[in-house]
């Protein structure tokens with residue numbers, strides 16, 4: 529009997545230790561969550577994008593404060609958090625962005641819709657595709673939209689050393705400048721994956737990291753209706769919407785998204801226009 533009690537006590541202790549460890553883990557260590565699960569709003573509500581947010585324009589709170597590769601003690605104060613959380617009243621605009629192009633015959637369709645509604649967007653292009661399709665690159669700029677950097681070959685920048693990231697991003701920026709005369713101001717790393725090296729490279733090249741907080745997963749066999757509904761379910765004032773080039777359903781969804789945003793009092797704009805409106809807000 530006595531040894532039986534002993535076993536129960538030991539098992540209880542082991543169980544308690546396990547539970548405590550789990551609690552510690554859940555409060556402190558790993559706060560990174562998959563992209564699609566956390567559509568959190570995040571910008572410097574003061575308009576001045578503060579030091580922490582300087583290179584990550586929009587992101588989820590935990591990613592911005594705690595890079596995924598870092599573990600953090602739970603008690604550690606979260607610096608400048610109130611300043612980073614969007615007040616919800618700053619702007620009536622949302623940025624509309626298109627990744628992974630350009631594609632001949634399709635980029636034109638996106639641009640035509642934007643023109644019909646008098647809108648500019650931000651196209652994060654892949655260097656290789658941009659080199660193959662310089663005409664589409666030029667059309668984006670002629671339409672009034674802007675180009676962003678989406679890496680040379682849609683690779684995992686977060687797995688590359690600093691020098692490689694710099695040369696990759698510089699190559700895209702040079703191609704864009706030579707083809708269109710437009711200086712690249714924004715970087716969206718493929719899959720949103722960034723590392724300290726990616727952030728440093730972006731800083732070195734004067735490109736601001738732009739993630740997103742509305743993701744309808746339009747590339748993932750989504751129907752037109754699903755794309756529209758997901759965008760409208762996630763969007764808030766100041767959001768950055770992630771859409772993709774090369775998808776017929778996205779093209780079909782685009783006019784509906786624009787109209788529904790406007791019904792809600794949200795004007796779709798490019799990333800730099802969104803940034804500009806923050807500037808206006810504070811001056």
Ligand SMILES: [Zn+2]
Nearest residue numbers: 627628718719
């Ligand atoms: Zn991409």
